[in-house]
Amino acid sequence: LTLADLEDIAVLAGSLRRQEVAPLAPLCATELPGGERLQICIPPCVPQGTVALSIRKPEQGVAPLSEINNRYQTADWNRCRAARAKRDLDPLLALYDRAELGRFLDAATRAKLNILLCGQTGAGKTTLSKSILAAIPDTERLITIEDTLELTISQPNNVRLLYSKDDRDGTQVGAEDLLQASLRMRPDRVLLQELRDDAAWTYLTSICSGHPGSVTTIHGRDAGDALRRLFLLVKASPAGRAMERDAIVELIAASIDVILPLFMLAPDQDKRIGIGAVWFAAAAADRGETAGDLLRAA
Numbered sequence: 001l002t003l004a005d006l007e008d009i010a011v012l013a014g015s016l017r018r019q020e021v022a023p024l025a026p027l028c029a030t031e032l033p034g035g036e037r038l039q040i041c042i043p044p045c046v047p048q049g050t051v052a053l054s055i056r057k058p059e060q061g062v063a064p065l066s067e068i069n070n071r072y073q074t075a076d077w078n079r080c081r082a083a084r085a086k087r088d089l090d091p092l093l094a095l096y097d098r099a100e101l102g103r104f105l106d107a108a109t110r111a112k113l114n115i116l117l118c119g120q121t122g123a124g125k126t127t128l129s130k131s132i133l134a135a136i137p138d139t140e141r142l143i144t145i146e147d148t149l150e151l152t153i154s155q156p157n158n159v160r161l162l163y164s165k166d167d168r169d170g171t172q173v174g175a176e177d178l179l180q181a182s183l184r185m186r187p188d189r190v191l192l193q194e195l196r197d198d199a200a201w202t203y204l205t206s207i208c209s210g211h212p213g214s215v216t217t218i219h220g221r222d223a224g225d226a227l228r229r230l231f232l233l234v235k236a237s238p239a240g241r242a243m244e245r246d247a248i249v250e251l252i253a254a255s256i257d258v259i260l261p262l263f264m265l266a267p268d269q270d271k272r273i274g275i276g277a278v279w280f281a282a283a284a285a286d287r288g289e290t291a292g293d294l295l296r297a298a
């Protein structure tokens with residue numbers, strides 16, 4: 001199919017539900033005549049010269065429950081504790097204790113832990129996040145959400161979604177809108193370039209709804225500062241304003257596995273960027289601490 005073919009499909013599919021698909025309305029979730037669900041993304045929400053069409057085909061017919069063992073892997077269905085214990089973090093804890101940072105980050109990425117990089121502007125958050133993203137297996141489908149194409153994605157199955165920070169393109173499409181669209185595109189991971197504004201709430205709920213393995217950035221001097229910033233972003237969102245403080249704290253504590261602070265060194269230092277104390281949820285749990293403790297101390 002040519003680019004023109006894809007553009008025609010997008011416009012026609014949108015018209016089935018009387019939805020416009022155009023540069024000022026670049027996102028559309030619709031249905032095809034056969035019941036297939038279609039998420040459409042056109043520029044400026046994807047790079048110029050591309051169109052993203054994600055089709056989800058519904059299962060034909062309804063299988064009886066008597067067939068459940070033939071259709072699903074059910075070996076652990078009644079072993080909730082055992083299944084939870086299978087997420088063995090001992091190798092990661094060993095790497096953390098031995099201060100093998102490179103191997104720790106590689107293993108944490110492959111284990112689909114949620115990694116939050118924090119630091120001031122110019123501290124190298126995006127640069128290090130590119131190295132971390134390179135550790136994601138090539139078999140995974142990645143969807144990135146950025147305001148500019150800064151991330152380097154080597155995995156072949158990827159969709160790059162774009163938004164304008166100040167709505168210069170007139171679409172009124174923000175990071176939160178793209179996050180919601182991405183969840184209809186069957187991602188293995190959703191990678192948000194930076195946590196800001198209302199997107200923080202959608203980001204946390206997407207992690208908790210079965211899309212772990214995120215790598216994102218936020219402003220903050222250290223782990224505690226980053227978590228406080230994340231708390232304020234969630235609290236400022238429409239959904240967060242209606243939530244109790246403890247509920248937001250528990251949501252954040254359940255979502256973030258690793259916090260990696262970066263800071264700029266003095267010009268006379270051999271290295272330009274430093275890495276501060278990395279917070280690892282599993283190691284903190286061994287000490288009887290949680291992310292919630294850092295927030296409650298604020």
